[in-house]
Amino acid sequence: MSNNIFWHNSAVSNKHREELNHHKSACLWFTGLSGSGKSTLANEVDKIFYSKKIHSYILDGDNIRQGLNKDLGFSPSDREENIRRIGETAKLFVDAGLIVLTAFISPYRKDRDFVRGLFDHNKFIEIYVRCDIKTCESRDPKKLYEKARKGLIDNFTGVNAPYEEPENPELIIDNGNDSDILKNAQLVVEYLHSLKLI
Amino acid sequence: MSNNIFWHNSAVSNKHREELNHHKSACLWFTGLSGSGKSTLANEVDKIFYSKKIHSYILDGDNIRQGLNKDLGFSPSDREENIRRIGETAKLFVDAGLIVLTAFISPYRKDRDFVRGLFDHNKFIEIYVRCDIKTCESRDPKKLYEKARKGLIDNFTGVNAPYEEPENPELIIDNGNDSDILKNAQLVVEYLHSLKLI
Numbered sequence: 001m002s003n004n005i006f007w008h009n010s011a012v013s014n015k016h017r018e019e020l021n022h023h024k025s026a027c028l029w030f031t032g033l034s035g036s037g038k039s040t041l042a043n044e045v046d047k048i049f050y051s052k053k054i055h056s057y058i059l060d061g062d063n064i065r066q067g068l069n070k071d072l073g074f075s076p077s078d079r080e081e082n083i084r085r086i087g088e089t090a091k092l093f094v095d096a097g098l099i100v101l102t103a104f105i106s107p108y109r110k111d112r113d114f115v116r117g118l119f120d121h122n123k124f125i126e127i128y129v130r131c132d133i134k135t136c137e138s139r140d141p142k143k144l145y146e147k148a149r150k151g152l153i154d155n156f157t158g159v160n161a162p163y164e165e166p167e168n169p170e171l172i173i174d175n176g177n178d179s180d181i182l183k184n185a186q187l188v189v190e191y192l193h194s195l196k197l198i
Numbered sequence: 199m200s201n202n203i204f205w206h207n208s209a210v211s212n213k214h215r216e217e218l219n220h221h222k223s224a225c226l227w228f229t230g231l232s233g234s235g236k237s238t239l240a241n242e243v244d245k246i247f248y249s250k251k252i253h254s255y256i257l258d259g260d261n262i263r264q265g266l267n268k269d270l271g272f273s274p275s276d277r278e279e280n281i282r283r284i285g286e287t288a289k290l291f292v293d294a295g296l297i298v299l300t301a302f303i304s305p306y307r308k309d310r311d312f313v314r315g316l317f318d319h320n321k322f323i324e325i326y327v328r329c330d331i332k333t334c335e336s337r338d339p340k341k342l343y344e345k346a347r348k349g350l351i352d353n354f355t356g357v358n359a360p361y362e363e364p365e366n367p368e369l370i371i372d373n374g375n376d377s378d379i380l381k382n383a384q385l386v387v388e389y390l391h392s393l394k395l396i
Contacts, residue, residue, distance in 0.1 A: 011241050011244065011245075011256070012241075012244050012245060012247075012248045012254075016248060017248075017253075017255075020248065020251060020253065021253070043209050043210075046209065046210050047209075047210060049210075050210045050214060050215075050218065053218060055215075055218065055219070055253065055295075056210075057215075057290070057293070057294035057295075058209070059290070063290060063293065067286040067289060067290070067316075068283060068286040068287060068290070085266060085283075088265040088266040089266060089287055089290065091265060092255070092257070092261060092265070092266070092287065092291075093290075093291075093294070095255070095261065096255035096291070096296065097253075097255075098294065118265075
């Protein structure tokens with residue numbers, strides 16, 4: 001009877017939602033330069049998750065900058081608010097029992113550390129997608145580096161705004177031209193296995 | 199082979215995520231006065247969902263006002279931004295394949311209609327939790343009405359700020375003192391069944 005009363009008063013918890021999903025929840029925070037392959041890598045990881053019936057979701061520029069954060073630009077203070085909101089949203093997804101993957105440049109160490117502080121230990125996994133800027137610039141699918149070099153974009157990370165490398169990320173993925181994106185995605189999945197998150 | 203290429207290039211879609219969850223995704227938007235029982239009702243619906251292995255999540259004051267929207271107050275413009283962000287966040291949860299329940303007063307019709315416009319048809323279900331203000335005020339668990347009547351709270355809905363009733367909500371739940379919260383929760387679940395969302 002006391003259990004029933006407890007259940008009646010309590011809400012469905014994060015633990016309940018993890019049990020329903022048959023895996024733990026966590027935030028995989030991909031950070032790196034524009035063109036480093038963060039979104040591509042996150043998408044490959046997400047596809048592996050789906051094939052394993054892992055409940056996941058990606059937050060990236062496509063769904064955040066057009067929606068939740070469309071009122072924000074790229075000044076340092078707007079970037080800070082951008083990352084704060086993404087971090088808070090990621091926290092909700094983790095609370096909901098999902099593995100949420102975020103793919104944003106997130107160039108400032110203090111902003112990433114702020115987000116880390118929102119999560120319990122082992123729930124926040126910073127993944128540095130490392131790629132030298134020449135390679136990133138040679139990819140340049142949206143011609144953003146080209147525009148930034150011409151002075152047409154202010155505050156472009158790596159050109160006229162800083163990128164602060166992670167000092168102690170949980171994982172570093174070298175994602176240069178000689179790298180295999182599928183193997184790199186597998187490395188991320190294996191790391192989560194090693195933590196017994198999945 | 200062409201399927202493989204398609205799959206390689208495409209991301210996991212909303213349809214894929216719904217298939218994994220074995221139900222459709224949607225936003226259940228509970229609106230009503232403070233004390234009308236929105237959160238209590240949403241929590242009861244959420245518990246029924248959990249018992250049926252439906253993947254769901256609640257956005258409410260507890261997890262939104264302390265996090266994503268902690269920079270916002272209760273002025274009309276802050277309320278508008280509050281509801282905008284909640285709507286955009288709810289949209290992400292729906293895209294992720296979940297049934298998301300939101301429990302906010304959301305007093306302005308135009309703000310609720312803005313949120314409705316973010317969703318595809320049949321993905322947004324406005325639920326008016328109807329309860330007369332005397333009953334709401336007699337509940338007053340946080341003594342907010344009492345404070346507002348004393349002039350200690352500005353912009354308190356129903357006292358010194360308006361509540362605009364929904365004109366065409368998908369569902370009206372009468373949630374006065376003679377109502378049974380569990381039966382009302384079941385009405386919401388039955389409505390979703392009738393739409394074949396679950």
